[in-house]
């Protein structure tokens with residue numbers, strides 16, 4: 143058991159990060175190459191200025207009309223995406239582990255605060271799931287995979303929360319926590335989570351078509 | 362505003378039905394695979410893989426809003442019901458599936474691209490629907506009426522089977538009539554080296570010759586050095602662009618630009634049409650490998666703006682009735698002309714009220730993207746599918762609706778009639794013609 147834990151906390155972390163970053167890099171290179179081969183016109187239309195203009199406009203909370211029309215969803219979704227990165231990166235116990243391995247560290251979130259934020263992430267995921275059941279147009283689009291994706295993201299946060307409080311089976315929960323965190327990293331490049339890479343690209347393209355050719359706003 | 366979607370009978374379209382009869386499962390699979398694999402690339406892949414099924418695009422679509430938020434009409438659902446299924450089955454889809462797919466792509470989407478402004482990822486569902494139309498075209502199941510306009514384009518290079526002599530006759534007849542107003546007015550044909558080639562869509566000579574008269578008056582009064590081509594290539598409309606017949610669509614745009622090149626004009630000015638503008642400013646040029654159009658293409662809205670701000674045309678007395686303005690997708694969302702349009706309206710009219718939402722966010726007229734061109738059999742459902750537009754218009758309390766686009770104009774005329782709105786509908790050119798000083802511009806005067 144100990145050697146298994148050593149493995150998932152050591153080499154497996156490396157493997158996960160390599161697959162995550164490597165996978166996204168390969169995907170990006172693949173997309174750029176395919177654009178050159180099959181749709182080179184895209185390079186004639188995409189401009190840095192209009193790409194950034196559009197991505198920027200869509201990053202400002204409640205700026206696009208779409209966001210103002212669905213403020214609850216956008217508000218929750220916005221916070222959710224921020225927390226998704228913020229909580230794991232600034233969690234004291236994660237920083238301790240990194241410090242042990244690399245002798246680097248950065249300021250950590252207060253444990254209590256992190257605990258609440260973790261609950262926030264879980265609540266947001268529950269909201270997404272409920273919305274998939276309750277809102278007809280979302281329900282119509284939803285398939286089993288959408289719930290699987292929600293569960294996958296929820297797992298590391300839920301187990302992290304339980305592990306922190308050490309209420310039950312601490313050891314097992316920790317193992318699941320580590321494994322599910324690694325699993326999420328590994329599947330990012332191969333699932334719709336890869337929108338973390340493709341969304342800026344599609345937005346950049348649409349932003350350029352609107353800004354450069356259509357000379358209109360796209361938000 | 363009564364009609365429920367279920368009350369609309371779905372017509373059978375002879376072209377779709379006979380096309381479906383001819384199809385075999387093999388042929389269906391081949392065509393779908395060919396288009397989805399060979400004619401698309403990473404853009405398509407990214408759209409399909411990136412969509413998070415969040416449903417935010419729903420708010421964008423006038424079809425969804427008009428049909429009491431029926432999920433079937435939301436943008437991503439149209440992709441689910443067509444493309445996702447084709448991909449899942451690798452092209453092995455049934456004829457019933459295709460019958461539904463044609464309707465979705467041709468009659469339940471205006472290709473207006475409003476949804477691209479509501480999807481956080483900017484997924485272009487209009488592009489995906491045009492891809493479905495491309496598949497339908499290759500399967501030869503395009504709706505009958507719009508296919509007929511493409512056939513006309515293919516034979517005559519204009520949309521309405523206008524014969525070459527009919528075209529010239531119409532221009533001469535309008536020239537003659539307009540001489541009542543200006544005795545030396547001319548519609549100069551094939552004047553090589555003129556500054557401007559003026560171009561229109563085929564319905565003008567066919568049904569609305571008065572618009573040619575008005576345009577000629579405007580050009581003459583403004584003292585422009587202009588010309589119109591007497592040969593095919595005069596029509597800037599392009600229905601093939603909307604049926605996925607890219608080859609013919611490209612031919613039309615090419616003939617158009619070649620005509621301008623033959624006349625060695627400096628720029629092209631076109632009448633109040635949205636889709637025609639999209640064809641020569643955005644799509645047709647691309648098919649012919651021009652990143653941007655090889656000529657400066659000036660839509661009527663921008664041209665009016667130029668004439669009025671330069672003082673080439675002056676307004677005698679502003680139009681009095683309360684007017685509102687419909688922003689045609691293809692020139693507002695498609696070319697950002699909405700601000701100029703407002704300036705022109707304010708220069709010409711006394712009492713202007715906005716409809717909301719407006720500018721880039723305006724609802725489509727429900728006729729564009731080739732929908733109205735699918736013909737009378739589909740008019741009833743078109744009216745149901747555009748209830749939000751009627752509500753939007755009614756809320757303005759305006760007496761006159763300005764619709765500076767041919768498709769919008771016809772579509773909105775139907776909407777006004779169907780929903781019994783007490784409104785007149787006009788082109789912006791109509792109002793300028795009515796209010797302008799009928800005298801010839803003299804520089805420095």
Ligand code: SF4
Pocket residue numbers: 421422423424435436439469470471472473474475476477486487490
């Ligand atoms: S392009 Fe326009 S009509 Fe088509 S789905 Fe999008 S919003 Fe609706």
Ligand code: SF4
Pocket residue numbers: 283411412413414415416417418419436437479480481482483484
């Ligand atoms: S808004 Fe965009 S991502 Fe969301 S369902 Fe519509 S197309 Fe998909």
Ligand code: SF4
Pocket residue numbers: 471473635636688689690691692724725726727728729730766767768769770
């Ligand atoms: S007909 Fe008019 S409103 Fe409708 S798609 Fe064209 S430009 Fe849009």
